[in-house]
Amino acid sequence: MSDLILRQATSHDAPGISGVLQDLVLAGKRSKPADAGFAETHYVSHPGQIQCLLALDxxxxxxFQSLKQAVEGNPYGVPVGxxxxxxxxxxxxxxxxxxxxLFQETLKAARAAGLVAIDATIGVNNAEGLAYYRAMGFVDYRRIDGARCKSFTL
Ligand SMILES: CC(C)(COP(=O)(O)OP(=O)(O)OC[C@H]1O[C@@H](n2cnc3c(N)ncnc32)[C@H](O)[C@@H]1OP(=O)(O)O)[C@@H](O)C(=O)NCCC(=O)NCCS
Structure with missing residues (x-):
């Protein structure tokens, strides 16, 4: 897309992020929360957030793409770092x-943050998500209940 704008999200963008999530709910591709409050706390101002990057027309x-730091005791069991x-x-x-x-831009933020690898945990039935991350160079490294965990080494 030639006129795509990529920029960092701010609190003003919570409704726009929520709109993306709500469209996915309507399409049957999401069952988790999608309201603006969730968008704000889970993405825009989450304390572990390295980057929340928007793509706009x-x-x-x-x-949007969210990149968070895996901290000690994170609920996903992803290694610190x-x-x-x-x-x-x-x-x-x-x-x-x-x-x-979005991923090409986020790679720069991941390297700047000193990450050693990135985890993408995808539902086993999410064929497009699995295909997408495979295309971006992620490889399977473990399985958890109902999901495949893929990694990208930096
Ligand atoms: C998965 C998702 C993020 C892909 O984003 P996208 O903007 O459509 O991806 P791109 O157009 O950049 O595709 C890049 C490559 O990924 C692969 N890919 C993406 N969607 C695909 C699909 N539906 N089927 C097969 N391969 C796919 C292709 O290799 C594609 O390259 P190509 O189009 O040149 O063949 C998007 O479909 C989405 O948001 N899905 C719902 C939410 C979700 O599942 N997120 C992932 C888990 S967090």
Whole structure:
């Protein structure tokens, strides 16, 4: 996408992030919370957040990518020193290279933060998520209940 804008999220973007999550709920691709309060606390101002990067077309948030630091005792059991990644693109904006563009930019933030690797934990039935992370160079490194954990070594 030629006119794609990538920029860091601020608190003003919580409704836009929520809109992306709500579109995914409507498409049957998400069952977790999607309200603006969740977007604010879980992504924009989460204490472990390294980067919450938005992809926009004009003023519209097409998708975003979250990169968090894995801290001691994190609920995912990811080693300290790694990052935790999550990415969400509006269904109608999928497969246009938005996810790929976000990941290229996030790699810079991951390296700047001194991460040794990035974990992506994907539901076993999320074929597009698994295919996407495989295409970005992530490889399987463990399985947990209902999910495959993929890693990208920096
Ligand atoms: C998975 C997701 C993030 C991919 O984002 P995207 O912007 O559509 O991805 P891109 O267009 O940049 O695709 C990059 C590559 O990933 C692979 N890929 C992406 N979507 C795919 C799909 N549905 N089927 C097969 N491969 C796919 C392809 O190799 C693609 O390259 P290509 O189009 O040149 O063949 C997006 O579909 C999404 O948000 N899904 C719902 C939420 C989710 O599952 N997130 C992941 C878990 S956190």
């Amino acid at each position: 004009g003023d519209e948030v097409l998708g 790694w990052g935790l990644i999550g990415k969400h693109i509006r269904p109608w904006a999928a497969r246009r290279g938005v996810g790929r563009a």
